[in-house]
Amino acid sequence: MCPPAHFGVLYEINPWMHQEVTVDLDRAQQQWDDLVRTIESAGASVEVLEPVKGLPDLVFTANAGVVNGDQFVPTRFRHRERAAEVPHDIEWFEAHGYRVDELPPDVIHEGAGDALPFGDVLVSGYRWRSDARSHAALSRLTGAPVRTVELLDDRLYHLDITFCPLDDRRAMACLAAWDRYGATVVQELVPELLELELDEALAFTANSIVIGTTVVMPHCPPRVGRRLEGWGFDVVVADVSEFLKAGGGVRCLTLALDVVLGG
Amino acid sequence: MPAIERVEVEGHIIDSLILAKVLDLIVAAGADYRVIDVEIGRTQADASRAVIDITADDEASLDPLLETLQVHGVNRTAQNDATLVASGRDGVLPEGFYSTTNLPTSVRVDGHWRPVENPEMDCGLVVADDGVRTVPMHRVRAGDLVVVGHDGVRVESVAKVRGASPFEFMASEVSSEKPKALLVAQVADRIRAAHERGAKVLTVCGPAVVHTGAAPDLARLVRDGWVDVLFAGNGFATHDMESNVLGTSLGVSVDAGLPTEHGHSNHLRVINEVRRCGSIAAAVERGYVSGGVMYECVRKPIPFVLAGSIRDDGPLPDVHADVVEAVDTMRMHVADVGVTLMLASTLHAIAVGNILPAWVETFCVDINQAVVTKLADRGSHQALGIVTDIGLFVRDLTEQLCP
Numbered sequence: 001m002c003p004p005a006h007f008g009v010l011y012e013i014n015p016w017m018h019q020e021v022t023v024d025l026d027r028a029q030q031q032w033d034d035l036v037r038t039i040e041s042a043g044a045s046v047e048v049l050e051p052v053k054g055l056p057d058l059v060f061t062a063n064a065g066v067v068n069g070d071q072f073v074p075t076r077f078r079h080r081e082r083a084a085e086v087p088h089d090i091e092w093f094e095a096h097g098y099r100v101d102e103l104p105p106d107v108i109h110e111g112a113g114d115a116l117p118f119g120d121v122l123v124s125g126y127r128w129r130s131d132a133r134s135h136a137a138l139s140r141l142t143g144a145p146v147r148t149v150e151l152l153d154d155r156l157y158h159l160d161i162t163f164c165p166l167d168d169r170r171a172m173a174c175l176a177a178w179d180r181y182g183a184t185v186v187q188e189l190v191p192e193l194l195e196l197e198l199d200e201a202l203a204f205t206a207n208s209i210v211i212g213t214t215v216v217m218p219h220c221p222p223r224v225g226r227r228l229e230g231w232g233f234d235v236v237v238a239d240v241s242e243f244l245k246a247g248g249g250v251r252c253l254t255l256a257l258d259v260v261l262g263g
Numbered sequence: 264m265p266a267i268e269r270v271e272v273e274g275h276i277i278d279s280l281i282l283a284k285v286l287d288l289i290v291a292a293g294a295d296y297r298v299i300d301v302e303i304g305r306t307q308a309d310a311s312r313a314v315i316d317i318t319a320d321d322e323a324s325l326d327p328l329l330e331t332l333q334v335h336g337v338n339r340t341a342q343n344d345a346t347l348v349a350s351g352r353d354g355v356l357p358e359g360f361y362s363t364t365n366l367p368t369s370v371r372v373d374g375h376w377r378p379v380e381n382p383e384m385d386c387g388l389v390v391a392d393d394g395v396r397t398v399p400m401h402r403v404r405a406g407d408l409v410v411v412g413h414d415g416v417r418v419e420s421v422a423k424v425r426g427a428s429p430f431e432f433m434a435s436e437v438s439s440e441k442p443k444a445l446l447v448a449q450v451a452d453r454i455r456a457a458h459e460r461g462a463k464v465l466t467v468c469g470p471a472v473v474h475t476g477a478a479p480d481l482a483r484l485v486r487d488g489w490v491d492v493l494f495a496g497n498g499f500a501t502h503d504m505e506s507n508v509l510g511t512s513l514g515v516s517v518d519a520g521l522p523t524e525h526g527h528s529n530h531l532r533v534i535n536e537v538r539r540c541g542s543i544a545a546a547v548e549r550g551y552v553s554g555g556v557m558y559e560c561v562r563k564p565i566p567f568v569l570a571g572s573i574r575d576d577g578p579l580p581d582v583h584a585d586v587v588e589a590v591d592t593m594r595m596h597v598a599d600v601g602v603t604l605m606l607a608s609t610l611h612a613i614a615v616g617n618i619l620p621a622w623v624e625t626f627c628v629d630i631n632q633a634v635v636t637k638l639a640d641r642g643s644h645q646a647l648g649i650v651t652d653i654g655l656f657v658r659d660l661t662e663q664l665c666p
Contacts, residue, residue: 120307131334132274132281132334132335133338135275135279135336136274136310139274139275143308145275145278147278148274148276148281148336181279181281181283182280185280
């Protein structure tokens with residue numbers, strides 16, 4: 001995770017961002033500190049990436065790249081506003097002993113924001129921030145089979161706002177945000193699927209993380225909470241309202257390091 | 264002008280239903296596709312790759328479709344433009360010229376695939392502003408831009424040509440052991456289908472059509488409008504008129520089947536009289552010829568082309584004695600042909616086969632199996648051989664079409 005010392009809405013690269021909206025930096029820092037505590041109390045530890053002035057979205061570490069064991073595949077950002085983040089991400093991963101394998105220069109892919117493992121495969125989104133061709137390249141680099149999903153709604157511009165794997169049998173997904181082919185593929189893939197309504201997804205319900213049996217969510221509709229608890233999960237809602245101003249929730253603020261693709 | 268583009272898509276396109284999605288998108292856009300190749304990954308982790316040819320009505324509908332498909336990871340395959348070299352002199356193709364087949368062919372010019380308008384085997388390809396055409400060697404002119412080498416030339420397979428029509432029962436084999444009545448009925452169906460879609464029917468006739476007594480039936484087919492173009496040689500036209508004027512074919516009575524006295528010179532006398540008239544049409548007009556195939560061709564009228572050879576008597580005034588000019592004249596008539604009947608003709612059948620695109624449904628009818636196989640051996644793979652007596656075949660076909 002990366003602290004929000006230099007966070008802000010300094011440009012507009014998704015429909016949530018409005019430069020006239022002011023971010024309360026103190027409040028953002030407070031929310032971020034609370035999120036770290038929640039994650040740690042759920043049993044995970046947090047590594048920190050140093051914030052960099054002029055890179056407000058560096059807080060959204062999910063978009064740093066794809067982690068696979070000791071391999072790190074850095075993102076190729078669609079927008080040049082975020083491209084300057086990449087060297088800092090690479091520097092951190094190299095310093096921590098990761099092997100860095102880069103995507104070809106002619107594709108774009110925004111890391112874990114558009115690629116979430118489920119079972120043996122990597123589900124990856126495309127259209128707004130990643131292109132479809134990047135999926136084959138990502139698969140070649142990581143060795144993981146990719147299941148491709150087209151994201152139809154520009155407000156749900158990353159896969160991780162529409163899809164949240166919970167364990168090896170269950171996931172939350174907003175099928176209405178996907179093309180019918182991608183929706184069919186994921187329905188086949190996930191034995192027990194908690195389907196989210198479009199408005200639930202737009203409230204960033206799916207932009208959640210799972211630590212053991214704890215689901216940390218930016219928002220949890222009662223219906224979803226009951227279902228998750230019925231499955232044996234503990235739901236913790238973390239207030240990340242300052243970050244939602246930039247179109248990012250809990251999942252966007254984190255990058256899981258304990259990922260090994262392909263099972 | 265139809266527009267074609269070859270594209271490829273790679274990844275877990277089968278399991279992710281991307282291939283299904285892409286094909287659906289193509290069809291939904293009103294375009295057509297042909298999957299050229301699919302490499303399926305061996306393990307779950309291996310990517311698959313599909314190569315697809317997309318055909319749309321025109322460039323204006325293809326371009327937006329390609330843009331849409333690109334979003335889904337579909338890209339034009341890396342292709343070079345065809346290499347063009349200006350011909351240095353009339354009648355000579357540049358060195359290394361691309362030698363054509365009779366299959367549907369496209370040439371990549373300025374990044375776009377242009378279909379060849381008139382596929383014909385053993386020609387060069389000339390690229391002009393208004394299209395790409397096959398040009399036989401002798402017709403090339405100095406300065407014509409000719410395709411050299413194989414880059415930027417795409418040929419569709421024979422399988423595609425077959426699959427494109429219900430012309431499946433043939434498979435190019437010679438059919439000496441197939442039920443003839445069924446074959447004749449199918450040929451009649453193909454002729455009707457060709458006329459329904461506005462395509463022409465071409466017959467190529469050898470003298471045996473007359474010798475076997477089939478000329479009156481063929482004349483009826485012409486009269487009733489089932490034949491649109493007729494190609495033959497000096498012999499066929501001569502014997503057809505000989506049988507009408509003198510009742511013999513090469514001196515043999517067509518009715519009795521017996522040689523007639525001094526009959527061996529009958530055909531010469533007929534040729535001589537037609538030469539006196541100045542043309543077959545003039546001989547018909549003067550009443551010298553009052554029936555038969557050539558008569559019906561003149562009366563209908565339908566175009567006929569008589570090509571000469573070194574063994575011709577006379578020849579008839581209509582015969583093109585210059586063989587290069589004869590084939591050029593034939594070329595002018597094959598553009599809209601959909602069905603060709605090669606009736607007991609060897610040399611003319613092969614010559615016509617040479618100038619026909621592979622999509623023309625071609626039936627080669629001869630008593631001699633060697634004739635039929637020879638046509639296929641010369642590259643006219645689309646020809647269906649029917650080994651039977653030409654007299655019986657034409658009579659049965661006439662019964663089917665002119666009940």
